[in-house]
Amino acid sequence: VRVTFWGTRGSIATPGQETVTFGGDTSCVAITGLDPGHLVILDAGTGLRRLGTQTPTRIERIDLLLSHLHLDHIIGLGFFEPLFRPDLAITIWAPPSGVPLLERLGRYLSPPLFPVRLRDLSCELRLCDALEEPVVRGEFTITAASIIHPDTAVGYRIEAGDQVVAYLPDHEPALSPAFPRLRPWTSGAAVASEADLLIHDAQYGPDEYQEHVGWGHSSVTDAVAFADLVGARMLALFHHDPSHDDEAVERLEREARATSRGVQVVAARQGATLTLGQ
């Protein structure tokens, strides 16, 4: 299983010299397995545009899993070239709501915000609710779970063979009771349980978090505490704050490592690929 980070930034894209190491594109992660024709994509931030330009023509099926519909997680959709390929079958998964996904996504993918409508895309497009029952997509078994973040948001658990990737890019588990002690009462604990790679919100430093309680994001130290609680093997700090330059992210990565009780900690870098199961 190969996991590639195409966008690691939270909230808004931050291109520039100060973010060249960890990247300035917003959330987008690609997962590939043994099937060269199948691609799983986590979120559609600005990183999705570049991924689209480099998606091999051998790809026949894409499952695009949206954690939620905040703009930094869907803004890349309109610029994703594969959506305009008639030979491609693309399924977009998103948290369930009383409003159909077609209508919710259509608020962005329609004038006046965008010139192209969803119905004008030429791929074979399906829109599905990401429910909490596992679904098998090729070699991947995908489970969604509602997690703490303003508006409806889910985390994903992607299993392939004996490898597990958990993706909770926007998540504030610290609002769970007695965090981080009560695993059954901790948001996201089941979907992230024993993950080989946990990609988790780490937007703030511990001091910054105190000014942002309830905003739906985590400090790096809470991300580590969550990872240790659920028994993750590797934690990728993700959703870097747009105000953090590379130096700040490196400092937070060091702080996070210092609090780990066992989980291996890295700060997600745009362009980096992690290979699991080796």
Added chain:
Amino acid sequence: MGTATTHVGACHRTRRWRILPPMAQQPVELILVRHLASRLAVPVFVVDPSGDLVYFNEPAERVLGRRYDAIRFMPFEEWTTAFVPAAAGRTLAVEELPLVVALRKAIPAHSRFDIISGDRVRRTIEVTAFPIIAPTERLLGAVAMFWETDER
């Protein structure tokens, strides 16, 4: 251009079901309800879809006469009868309790009745209960808030 775009409830029918990850976790909606309840001055009960009491806050501990941390769970059969709920001179049936109505009918419910609380004192309380229903329309449990009243 213009291939049909479908919003697929139907796609879920082709799923192959598997057992959830090997670790139980309360739904995030109940986690948030507990988070709120732990900060309220009024007693709050939270039950799961089976009706078992999975959380009560500190003010509720005074009514129950038990500490949450000491028991953390109370089966449906126990909490529905422990307080001998009564009104108009008769013991209430379980299905008359607002929390049970909220859970079984998935509607809000309110009523006033007497209980014998954990300190063995008979008190008159008013209870408002409501179901917790996820965006998927799955019933996740129910919540009851109650107030002691002087009226008999």
